[in-house]
Amino acid sequence: MNVVFKNVSKHFGVINALNDVSFEIKSGDFVFLVGPSGAGKSSILKLVLHQYHPSSGHIYLDGEDIFLHHKSIVDKLRRNIGVIFQDYQLIADKTIEENIALALDINGVPASEIPARVEKVINQVNLNSRRHLFPSQLSGGELQRSALARALAVEPKLILADEPTGNLDPENSWMLIKLLTDINSQNGTTIIMTTHNMDIIQSLNKRIIAVKNGAIATDSQPVVVDIVKVEKTKFKKKLKRK
Amino acid sequence: MNPTQNAWHHIRRSPIQSLVAVLVMTISFLSLNLFVIVSNGMSDVLKYFETKPEITIFLKDGLDKTTVENLQQELTSYPGIREIKFISKDKALSLYKEQNKNNPILTEMVTASILPASFEVSVSNPTVLEQISQNFSAKKDQVDEIIYQKDIIKSLLNWTDIIRKVGIISVSVSTLITFLIISVIIGMKITNRKEEISISRLLGASNFYVKKPFLIEGIIYGLTGGFVGALSAFGLSQFFAKSINHFFSPITFISTNISFYIYLLGLSLALGSMIGFLASWLGAKRYIKF
Numbered sequence A: 001m002n003v004v005f006k007n008v009s010k011h012f013g014v015i016n017a018l019n020d021v022s023f024e025i026k027s028g029d030f031v032f033l034v035g036p037s038g039a040g041k042s043s044i045l046k047l048v049l050h051q052y053h054p055s056s057g058h059i060y061l062d063g064e065d066i067f068l069h070h071k072s073i074v075d076k077l078r079r080n081i082g083v084i085f086q087d088y089q090l091i092a093d094k095t096i097e098e099n100i101a102l103a104l105d106i107n108g109v110p111a112s113e114i115p116a117r118v119e120k121v122i123n124q125v126n127l128n129s130r131r132h133l134f135p136s137q138l139s140g141g142e143l144q145r146s147a148l149a150r151a152l153a154v155e156p157k158l159i160l161a162d163e164p165t166g167n168l169d170p171e172n173s174w175m176l177i178k179l180l181t182d183i184n185s186q187n188g189t190t191i192i193m194t195t196h197n198m199d200i201i202q203s204l205n206k207r208i209i210a211v212k213n214g215a216i217a218t219d220s221q222p223v224v225v226d227i228v229k230v231e232k233t234k235f236k237k238k239l240k241r242k
Numbered sequence B: 001m002n003p004t005q006n007a008w009h010h011i012r013r014s015p016i017q018s019l020v021a022v023l024v025m026t027i028s029f030l031s032l033n034l035f036v037i038v039s040n041g042m043s044d045v046l047k048y049f050e051t052k053p054e055i056t057i058f059l060k061d062g063l064d065k066t067t068v069e070n071l072q073q074e075l076t077s078y079p080g081i082r083e084i085k086f087i088s089k090d091k092a093l094s095l096y097k098e099q100n101k102n103n104p105i106l107t108e109m110v111t112a113s114i115l116p117a118s119f120e121v122s123v124s125n126p127t128v129l130e131q132i133s134q135n136f137s138a139k140k141d142q143v144d145e146i147i148y149q150k151d152i153i154k155s156l157l158n159w160t161d162i163i164r165k166v167g168i169i170s171v172s173v174s175t176l177i178t179f180l181i182i183s184v185i186i187g188m189k190i191t192n193r194k195e196e197i198s199i200s201r202l203l204g205a206s207n208f209y210v211k212k213p214f215l216i217e218g219i220i221y222g223l224t225g226g227f228v229g230a231l232s233a234f235g236l237s238q239f240f241a242k243s244i245n246h247f248f249s250p251i252t253f254i255s256t257n258i259s260f261y262i263y264l265l266g267l268s269l270a271l272g273s274m275i276g277f278l279a280s281w282l283g284a285k286r287y288i289k290f
């Protein structure tokens, strides 16, 4: 899914969360959104999801200005977006399994196919033993993986991952990164991920959009790099973790 | 989880609210059904009197046989007479005893001399009754009282009218209250599930998708209330049917026609699901805006 911001500003009363932000993310891209806390990263993702309305400017998803359209178009777009919310947004009185199943049901997946698809993503994120638990019974990392599982389950065209490794240990962080990069390369799923994790950013060599004080500070395309060098640093890092 | 299971889930999650919803629905439909049953009886009574033009002429005491025979002769001369029944004092007593056989004290006290003899005249053309009534009420020394069906019908109509008005008003008020209560209860349930609804919306659920379980819940309340209400009205009316119908005999005031009750049940179910649906739709419309 192609995402375009054109002179987007977002104010909350006197707070200027975003000021005149413009960028284009092409379908199939994997982009990091970085920046200090309060810079406006989550706001950008929420604007993409239509959770927030821009105060001014335009946002295009696959060339369509979603804010001009009827609500049902927004619903349809949202069904094509998998989101890992910074605060997870899991339903408290549904089990992890039920939370994932709900997302599939909303996406119109036939009831007969839902169990198998839930099973698949739950295994992908290593939560098989926690599937019957409620969100309040899970650790932060487990919640984050549940949110990841739900986002993956619907096989979206765009994944918005808001600080998805915030609560994960290194092993699970890399598991998540592997899942996301695989989906990105195999299915061409567009991925926008906010993170403070410099390890991940450096080892992945993706486009990085840096946000600061509600504006884009830098927008760096992935450098064409020496594969050998990258592999060397990766190897060193892995050694370090062991 | 399909929407019906989801609705069922919601119902069980807040059992007290659900119970209240079903209870008000049931009361509403009980009163509606009873009202229809009574109205139906009233209109049967009316029909009975309307289709049987009759006049009862009560005679003064102590008339001799020839006077009575002359009166009967005179009655026969009117056109369109269907039947003239003379009820003697003794006959009147046996009728009275039959009517009050459960009350031995009364039958002991009353003797043939207290009860008046009478003519029961039925005609095929009601206008003749008018003439008979006029002519016979003039015979003040022979005729004690004339009970004219028209008066009965008039007072019956009066009563029917009052019962209808009271019934319609109370049924409408209870329906309105039910409607509001259901819609407030659904509103409360929606407020309880605000988190789930807003998350579902972020996942791309349409407005209708999140509303559907609540609409189904309202329909379930309506169907349950309609069913239980109609069934209890049926039970209640059949329980009293014997004594009430005996009182109104030969008219069957409380219908014993099973298809009438099946019709009532169908009506209650249809109306119940409609009220439940509209009430929850209103509740959902007020609360689901995000």
Ligand SMILES: Nc1ncnc2c1ncn2[C@@H]1O[C@H](COP(=O)(O)OP(=O)(O)OP(=O)(O)O)[C@@H](O)[C@H]1O
Residues within 6 Å of the ligand: A012, A015, A016, A017, A035, A036, A037, A038, A039, A040, A041, A042, A043, A044, A086
């Ligand atoms: N709903 C809201 N109402 C008021 N202010 C808001 C709202 N959402 C965001 N903001 C403000 O906008 C600014 C940007 O917030 P945002 O969540 O986008 O930051 P962020 O870059 O995601 O930070 P972090 O790294 O801590 O998650 C903050 O100052 C925040 O207080």
Ligand SMILES: [Mg+2]
Residues within 6 Å of the ligand: A041, A042, A043, A086, A162
């Ligand atoms: Mg954030």
